[in-house]
Amino acid sequence: MSQQIRLATFDDYTRIMEIWESAVRATHDFLKEEDLIHFKKAIPADYLPNLDVFLLIEEGVPIGFSAASEGNLEMLFIHDGKRGKGYGKKLFYFMKETQGVTRVDVNEQNQQAIGFYEQLGFRKADRSEKDGSGKNYPIIHMLLHDNKT
Structure with missing residues (x-):
């Protein structure tokens, strides 16, 4: 399968938000609906x-996205x-290599994400x-703690 990672543009925002909502509805069952609408x-x-x-793109279709700021992974959604x-790992390693990611903040209720990280x-x-x-x-x-890669 053909995959690539590229910088997103404003034109990608609709798809980014589709990915975000799909991922959040699957993993953030603790999130109140009004807060989901706010975000x-x-x-x-x-x-x-x-x-x-x-954006992580497979066969021409964005399937995940990530962003970092000053070494902090701000978002990673598949x-x-x-x-x-394995797409989340692929995107994480790209962010680690290109953006120097060493920190992440995770919702305490999102045990899947804590385990992933x-x-x-x-x-x-x-x-x-x-x-x-x-x-x-x-x-x-x-x-x-970079004893794993």
């Missing part, structure tokens, strides 16, 4: 324009229909009661 509006307006977002096939060599370093938007979703701050 659905905030991400393309406030986050995506301020980040270099990379379309629900493509999860569990632990498999990649991350360890819990700290915890915050609220997420970056001030909402009551505790965050686990994880650091990469």
Whole structure:
């Protein structure tokens, strides 16, 4: 299968948000619907324009995306229909190599994501009661202990 990773543009935002919603609905069952709607509006307006977002494309179709800022993995989402096939790892290693990722913040209730990042060599370093938007979703701050690749 033909795969590539490229920088996203504004024209990709609709597909990015489709991927995001598919992934979040599959993994963030703790998220209230009104908060999901809030993030659905905030991400393309406030986050995506301020980040270099990379798309993972398979056979011409974007199936995942990721962004980092100053070594922190800000987002990594794979379309629900493509999860569990190694795409997340592929995108993570690309971000590690090209963006110098060493940190990630994960919702405490998202045990799948915590396990995913632990498999990649991350360890819990700290915890915050609220997420970056001030909402009551505790965050686990994880650091990469690079004994795994």
